[in-house]
Amino acid sequence: MWKFLPSPGIGKQNYLRIFTSRYRKLARMLWGRPQLKSAASISNIKRIKEKQDVAVIGIISNVSTLKDGRKIIEVEDPTGSITVLVQKVMRGIDELVPDEVIGVTGRPGRDIIFAESIIFPDVPSSNDWPENAKSKAVFIADIHAGSKKFNEDTWTDFTKWVNQNNDVKYIFIGGDLVDGVGIYKGQDQEIHFETVEEEFQYLRKLLNMINSNKRLIVIPGNHDPTNDSEPRQPIPREFAKVIYQMPNVQLLSDPSWVNVEGVCILMYHGTSFDGFIASVDSIRATAYDSPTQAQKLLLRKRHLSPIFGRNRILPGDEDHLVIQQIPHVFFTGHVHTVDMSNYRGVRLVSAGSFQERTDFQKKLGHNPTPGKFVEMDLSTGSSRMLDFSQDELPDPTTLTPT
Numbered sequence: 001m002w003k004f005l006p007s008p009g010i011g012k013q014n015y016l017r018i019f020t021s022r023y024r025k026l027a028r029m030l031w032g033r034p035q036l037k038s039a040a041s042i043s044n045i046k047r048i049k050e051k052q053d054v055a056v057i058g059i060i061s062n063v064s065t066l067k068d069g070r071k072i073i074e075v076e077d078p079t080g081s082i083t084v085l086v087q088k089v090m091r092g093i094d095e096l097v098p099d100e101v102i103g104v105t106g107r108p109g110r111d112i113i114f115a116e117s118i119i120f121p122d123v124p125s126s127n128d129w130p131e132n133a134k135s136k137a138v139f140i141a142d143i144h145a146g147s148k149k150f151n152e153d154t155w156t157d158f159t160k161w162v163n164q165n166n167d168v169k170y171i172f173i174g175g176d177l178v179d180g181v182g183i184y185k186g187q188d189q190e191i192h193f194e195t196v197e198e199e200f201q202y203l204r205k206l207l208n209m210i211n212s213n214k215r216l217i218v219i220p221g222n223h224d225p226t227n228d229s230e231p232r233q234p235i236p237r238e239f240a241k242v243i244y245q246m247p248n249v250q251l252l253s254d255p256s257w258v259n260v261e262g263v264c265i266l267m268y269h270g271t272s273f274d275g276f277i278a279s280v281d282s283i284r285a286t287a288y289d290s291p292t293q294a295q296k297l298l299l300r301k302r303h304l305s306p307i308f309g310r311n312r313i314l315p316g317d318e319d320h321l322v323i324q325q326i327p328h329v330f331f332t333g334h335v336h337t338v339d340m341s342n343y344r345g346v347r348l349v350s351a352g353s354f355q356e357r358t359d360f361q362k363k364l365g366h367n368p369t370p371g372k373f374v375e376m377d378l379s380t381g382s383s384r385m386l387d388f389s390q391d392e393l394p395d396p397t398t399l400t401p402t
């Protein structure tokens with residue numbers, strides 16, 4: 001039985017169903033791997049007497065590091081739990097986090113497995129790219145309309161540029177449309193408006209500066225007024241009526257899988273990044289400057305928010321944060337830092353912000369890249385960075401392959 005701690009006030013049964021759903025979905029992916037074809041249940045492994053190699057698929061309920069760098073992990077499946085000892089040199093040891101689903105092969109001892117390999121669900125390498133896409137898309141995020149740090153000049157430059165580029169048909173917006181009201185202590189000193197409705201009226205003025213023949217595809221972030229847990233529902237009409245009135249804007253949930261011209265784009269704000277980056281040894285020091293490192297690991301784990309308790313999860317029957325469908329593009333915001341990469345054929349895109357560096361970011365030592373975004377040619381998947389923090393607008397002609 002899973003040993004997690006539920007959030008206060010929310011029935012344990014709701015999370016039990018989510019964990020069961022997570023295990024089933026990810027175990028199904030892992031069973032397809034050759035090393036795990038013979039994976040046995042933990043209760044059966046505990047009964048094995050002979051010295052034969054074993055394979056198991058389970059959720060990590062605990063990770064601890066020994067003085068010599070080896071790791072002890074507790075792995076659970078619906079039949080029980082077992083301790084796994086992982087050698088310091090083993091591939092993947094620096095990426096292990098609680099509540100993710102992994103495969104382990106190794107030698108059994110008494111109530112322990114000495115790991116010989118760790119297998120993540122991962123994505124297969126692929127060079128497939130849809131053939132019929134023709135347009136270009138721009139990826140922006142973290143507008144933070146209403147914040148005193150919102151940079152209107154950057155927005156004006158962006159809208160001028162995008163209106164001049166007819167082949168840009170889609171603008172993906174990765175959350176934090178407005179700064180929100182009452183999101184953190186003292187925020188009233190850092191925003192222009194008293195209500196979130198006024199912030200959306202201001203946002204409407206901003207979005208109206210973009211030609212109405214561009215499609216705006218929008219998800220919420222942690223500053224927007226929707227549920228505080230993931231998955232986040234689309235911003236409710238009652239707050240953003242003026243945005244719902246715009247025929248070229250589609251307000252979706254966070255995360256969302258969107259298909260345009262055959263290209264599948266996974267949009268996720270990235271709220272889990274804070275807890276995730278802090279918990280993963282291999283990226284802790286670098287991923288705020290290069291958020292695609294975190295995206296890559298989430299793809300390997302096939303989960304958008306693996307660590308339970310670092311982030312609020314919406315209770316329910318199903319774990320909707322499992323990355324079941326492999327996207328062509330995985331797009332995130334939240335960190336306010338532009339980045340591009342390619343992991344096994346999946347284009348990773350992280351957008352900068354329209355909000356200048358905040359005091360909070362300064363305190364944490366984060367160096368975001370306001371005014372920097374990504375343009376992608378959907379016919380090839382090649383992309384380039386757009387820099388609106390400079391006086392000159394970006395050259396509209398060249399795209400760098402990724």
Ligand SMILES: [Fe+2]
Nearest residue numbers: 142176221334
């Ligand atoms: Fe943000």
